[in-house]
Amino acid sequence: MARLIVKSPYIKCGAGQSAGGYLKYIATRERVEIIPDDRPPTRKQEQLIAKLVEDFPDAKELMEYEDYLSHPTKATASALITLTLESNWDRLSSMDGYAKYIALRPRAERLGEHGLFGDNDAVDLAAVADELDHYTGNVWTHIISLHREDAERLGYNHAEAWRTLLRTHRNDIAAAMKIPPEDFRWYAAFHDEGNHPHVHMMAWSVKPNQAYLSKDGIRQIKSTLTNQIFRQELLHVYEQKSKSRDELVAEARKAMLELAKAMREMTCIHPEAEQMIWKLSRQLGQVGGRKTYGYLPKLMKKLVDEIVDQMARLPTVDACYQTWWELQCQVEDYYSEGKKRLRPPLSQQKEFRQIKNAVIHEAEHIRVNKISFEDADMQDDGEQISTYDMSYECQELQSIANDVDLTLEERDEAADQLEQLAEDGDAYAQYIIGTAYRDGGLLIPNTAKAQKLLERAAEQDLDVAQYALGKLYLSDDADVRDPAKGIYWLKRSADNGNDYAAYRLGKEYLSGKNTIKDAETAVSYLRQAADNGHAYAQYLLGKLRLMGVGIPKDMDAAYEWFAAARDNNGHAYAEFFMERMERGEQEPPSVLLASTRLLYHMGNIFRDNAPAPAANGVQIDRKRLAQLRQKRVALGHKPDDHELEQQQGFSMKFH
Numbered sequence: 001m002a003r004l005i006v007k008s009p010y011i012k013c014g015a016g017q018s019a020g021g022y023l024k025y026i027a028t029r030e031r032v033e034i035i036p037d038d039r040p041p042t043r044k045q046e047q048l049i050a051k052l053v054e055d056f057p058d059a060k061e062l063m064e065y066e067d068y069l070s071h072p073t074k075a076t077a078s079a080l081i082t083l084t085l086e087s088n089w090d091r092l093s094s095m096d097g098y099a100k101y102i103a104l105r106p107r108a109e110r111l112g113e114h115g116l117f118g119d120n121d122a123v124d125l126a127a128v129a130d131e132l133d134h135y136t137g138n139v140w141t142h143i144i145s146l147h148r149e150d151a152e153r154l155g156y157n158h159a160e161a162w163r164t165l166l167r168t169h170r171n172d173i174a175a176a177m178k179i180p181p182e183d184f185r186w187y188a189a190f191h192d193e194g195n196h197p198h199v200h201m202m203a204w205s206v207k208p209n210q211a212y213l214s215k216d217g218i219r220q221i222k223s224t225l226t227n228q229i230f231r232q233e234l235l236h237v238y239e240q241k242s243k244s245r246d247e248l249v250a251e252a253r254k255a256m257l258e259l260a261k262a263m264r265e266m267t268c269i270h271p272e273a274e275q276m277i278w279k280l281s282r283q284l285g286q287v288g289g290r291k292t293y294g295y296l297p298k299l300m301k302k303l304v305d306e307i308v309d310q311m312a313r314l315p316t317v318d319a320c321y322q323t324w325w326e327l328q329c330q331v332e333d334y335y336s337e338g339k340k341r342l343r344p345p346l347s348q349q350k351e352f353r354q355i356k357n358a359v360i361h362e363a364e365h366i367r368v369n370k371i372s373f374e375d376a377d378m379q380d381d382g383e384q385i386s387t388y389d390m391s392y393e394c395q396e397l398q399s400i401a402n403d404v405d406l407t408l409e410e411r412d413e414a415a416d417q418l419e420q421l422a423e424d425g426d427a428y429a430q431y432i433i434g435t436a437y438r439d440g441g442l443l444i445p446n447t448a449k450a451q452k453l454l455e456r457a458a459e460q461d462l463d464v465a466q467y468a469l470g471k472l473y474l475s476d477d478a479d480v481r482d483p484a485k486g487i488y489w490l491k492r493s494a495d496n497g498n499d500y501a502a503y504r505l506g507k508e509y510l511s512g513k514n515t516i517k518d519a520e521t522a523v524s525y526l527r528q529a530a531d532n533g534h535a536y537a538q539y540l541l542g543k544l545r546l547m548g549v550g551i552p553k554d555m556d557a558a559y560e561w562f563a564a565a566r567d568n569n570g571h572a573y574a575e576f577f578m579e580r581m582e583r584g585e586q587e588p589p590s591v592l593l594a595s596t597r598l599l600y601h602m603g604n605i606f607r608d609n610a611p612a613p614a615a616n617g618v619q620i621d622r623k624r625l626a627q628l629r630q631k632r633v634a635l636g637h638k639p640d641d642h643e644l645e646q647q648q649g650f651s652m653k654f655h
Contacts, residue, residue, distance in 0.1 A: 006142065006221055064195070083196070115159060117163045137207075140202070140203045143201075144199045147195065147196060166201065169225065176217040176218070178217070179210060256320055261607075264604065267575075269580070277307055277594040278594070287300070292357055296360070309347050311346075311355075312345065317602060321343075373536070415442055419433050427465065470486045507540075510522045510550075520551075522544075526540055526544075530564070538564045545561060
């Protein structure tokens with residue numbers, strides 16, 4: 001693998017120690033002839049290497065050390081010994097054994113007077129050495145090394161290339177060392193040696209004690225030089241890696257969305273988590289102000305973390321989190337050297353902090369005994385129009401207007417004729433055109449026209465129009481919202497036998513969002529819908545019987561209503577409660593449902609954190625996406641349901 005090695009030890013000058021000797025050494029050191037020697041290393045070499053590794057553990061980071069381990073020969077041993085000694089020059093003079101080796105090390109014929117270069121072409125070796133002999137600050141001795149094959153391929157096998165590189169980036173190196181460019185001094189020499197040609201660079205500030213080089217600074221120097229040396233190859237590599245990454249992301253996204261969907265659709269029995277959420281709900285009553293994770297006491301935060309990690313043990317959650325984690329690791333490995341990463345607990349993964357507030361949200365619902373409805377998947381057939389009393393002409397025109405296989409002109413013509421029928425007083429035509437103006441599609445959305453047409457149809461006692469009009473008045477559309485009128489028209493629709501209107505009224509009187517809470521009235525409307533086979537009303541009556549809300553608590557009656565809902569349409573939550581009751585569990589319904597609801601919210605959060613698909617190679621982060629959504633809304637567009645869910649932090653469909 002192509003890579004650059006940068007080592008940055010330093011010499012602490014003053015108190016009898018100087019860097020002048022090291023400067024002369026790197027400037028006049030001979031160019032070692034590259035002579036392959038595949039004979040095993042000598043015993044003395046092995047002993048010296050063992051001592052070097054013990055005294056200087058960072059020698060293991062050198063490419064020469066890797067070469068020696070993979071192919072131990074006299075040549076690789078010599079290269080390792082040389083560079084390790086040069087990397088630790090400041091410590092050698094006081095350490096027995098090393099000074100003798102340096103003094104007696106075999107040398108080849110020198111080429112020229114010296115090989116030193118810096119900002120200027122002509123370097124006065126004696127003058128620079130004298131300067132360093134009197135310098136009292138730290139002098140860094142960077143060693144920058146390449147594999148032989150990389151140096152040959154990329155043209156960094158001679159001093160001129162390195163001189164150009166270091167001159168180009170001298171200010172970048174100075175910045176990494178916290179030295180102003182005008183105070184930065186540096187000199188370097190190229191050593192074309194062994195399998196790893198390298199440069200020795202000495203760098204310091206004219207102002208002693210000004211420079212400072214951290215690990216981040218070393219990484220910065222390495223990154224700058226690497227990008228320059230490998231720039232052409234990196235462009236190609238990144239292009240290929242980006243393509244592979246996009247493919248990986250697409251597969252991971254598909255898997256995550258499938259798992260998230262499974263979470264949102266399944267019921268969950270997790271007694272440990274349920275009991276912990278119940279405990280949290282009781283503790284929340286002692287907390288004033290905002291009930292969010294950041295404002296909770298330390299011990300309550302710990303309990304929230306424990307609940308999250310309990311939920312993370314569920315196989316589906318664990319699989320989803322693992323899919324996400326593996327993707328993050330693989331994507332990072334595409335652009336950096338791979339390293340082992342330990343997956344943190346879900347509670348400590350900052351990307352999923354929303355889960356913690358979802359836990360608190362559910363616990364607070366339990367504390368205040370808030371009723372939930374579990375009807376996100378309910379198919380609303382309350383606007384299902386009966387054609388029994390509809391005129392033949394109206395039926396035909398509706399069929400044409402809705403036929404997507406016809407031309408737009410034909411469909412528009414049918415819509416125009418329906419509008420004429422509506423003007424003439426046809427209640428069904430008024431309803432059809434009114435909902436078309438409400439929903440858009442064939443007609444441009446127009447809330448005012450929708451309201452007017454639905455009112456005319458509702459006043460003619462058309463129950464579906466009354467139901468649609470009631471929902472319109474209860475919507476969040478500021479132009480038409482009127483809760484009192486919404487409740488009125490829902491009552492008119494329920495009185496005309498619309499079971500969905502009766503069910504909606506039951507929910508409204510239970511929640512108190514748009515009218516005064518009245519459990520008894522809620523039960524009467526729910527009973528109306530339930531007696532006519534409305535499965536969700538049957539399920540809700542079962543919960544109210546189980547809780548004793550609006551009607552006396554009655555376990556047997558609750559079980560019967562749950563059974564009716566299950567037998568009616570296979571209501572999953574009704575069956576869930578039946579199973580819990582059969583096991584004799586007595587906890588409140590909100591507690592029994594806590595883990596299921598939390599699993600639903602987690603499914604939404606995982607879905608929203610699934611990797612975004614690449615669009616023509618351009619990726620937009622979530623913050624930017626949120627800005628674009630806000631801009632759309634400011635321009636008059638309505639956010640869709642999914643956007644609302646994201647803004648709320650979790651789905652509001654799970655009421």
